[in-house]
Amino acid sequence: MTGAHDDARPGLADALDRAARAGTLLVALDFDGTLAPFTDDPADSRATEQAQAALEALLRLPRTFVAVISGRPMAFLRSVVDPAGRMLLSGSHGAEMHLDALGSAAGDMELRLSPAQQELLERATALVEEQVARYPGSRLELKPTGAAFHTRTMADQSLCDQAEREMAETFGRLEGLKVTPGQHVVESSVHSATKGEGITAFMQATGADVTLFAGDDVTDENAMRELGPGDVGIKVGAGESVAGHRVGSPDELAGALARLAEQRRAASG
Numbered sequence: 001m002t003g004a005h006d007d008a009r010p011g012l013a014d015a016l017d018r019a020a021r022a023g024t025l026l027v028a029l030d031f032d033g034t035l036a037p038f039t040d041d042p043a044d045s046r047a048t049e050q051a052q053a054a055l056e057a058l059l060r061l062p063r064t065f066v067a068v069i070s071g072r073p074m075a076f077l078r079s080v081v082d083p084a085g086r087m088l089l090s091g092s093h094g095a096e097m098h099l100d101a102l103g104s105a106a107g108d109m110e111l112r113l114s115p116a117q118q119e120l121l122e123r124a125t126a127l128v129e130e131q132v133a134r135y136p137g138s139r140l141e142l143k144p145t146g147a148a149f150h151t152r153t154m155a156d157q158s159l160c161d162q163a164e165r166e167m168a169e170t171f172g173r174l175e176g177l178k179v180t181p182g183q184h185v186v187e188s189s190v191h192s193a194t195k196g197e198g199i200t201a202f203m204q205a206t207g208a209d210v211t212l213f214a215g216d217d218v219t220d221e222n223a224m225r226e227l228g229p230g231d232v233g234i235k236v237g238a239g240e241s242v243a244g245h246r247v248g249s250p251d252e253l254a255g256a257l258a259r260l261a262e263q264r265r266a267a268s269g
């Protein structure tokens, strides 16, 4: 292959070539830190232009599905990430699913919290509010299944580790609450779902011959572990991963996605 995107790392280049020739291809992606560089305010984050263009190109191809599997609430994914409704979406770390892109019969899997889960969510939210009051500049993000404590905008950045550690310990005292550390965030969830369940549902629903998944964070490893030997896992950035491949940044991933789209278009044309 020659062209604008032939600078992928050698092992990854081979894997992308193979994925491009798959009968049915599922391209599943984490959002923050993977498609979208980090921003101070979570409401501001968007996929890079190159990533967005690559997703658009993939969506135009036959037997090709694009999915976003994120810790974000489904409402954000539907309004900001995929307003045109062409992607498969999994929000709240696998607890919310939207499969309309496969036809109306698939639809949404509606999220309902039990009274006990609702009460747990209120207690978790109160704990984050207390922590935010202790650490100026930190933030609460309230989501359908959990409350997240964000430290990216904390006034004293030298206290981030301490604040996150305390938050995780405090969350840990609430029975039934799932606690997940992330990038400048400690997330809690009253739901046991993981991104592993999200990707498994999409792999089954699409009947994909090859699945590519890319993610940057600890929670993405749950999806990464569901991949088979013929699939393609890409870790974005530093940190431990079971992924077979690694890129340095969302920009590098966008380049790989552009290459994949170009090669698949050529293979299907």
Ligand SMILES: O=P(O)(O)OC[C@H]1O[C@H](O[C@H]2O[C@H](CO)[C@@H](O)[C@H](O)[C@H]2O)[C@H](O)[C@@H](O)[C@@H]1O
Residues within 6 Å of the ligand: 030, 031, 032, 033, 037, 038, 039, 040, 041, 042, 043, 045, 069, 070, 071, 072, 073, 141, 143, 148, 150, 151, 152, 182, 183, 184, 185, 187, 217, 219
């Ligand atoms: O599963 P993801 O799509 O990676 O979402 C994980 C969490 O991402 C968001 O927080 C992260 O991105 C923010 C915007 O760049 C950044 O400010 C924050 O420091 C990061 O932790 C989001 O706010 C969470 O709801 C997601 O679960």
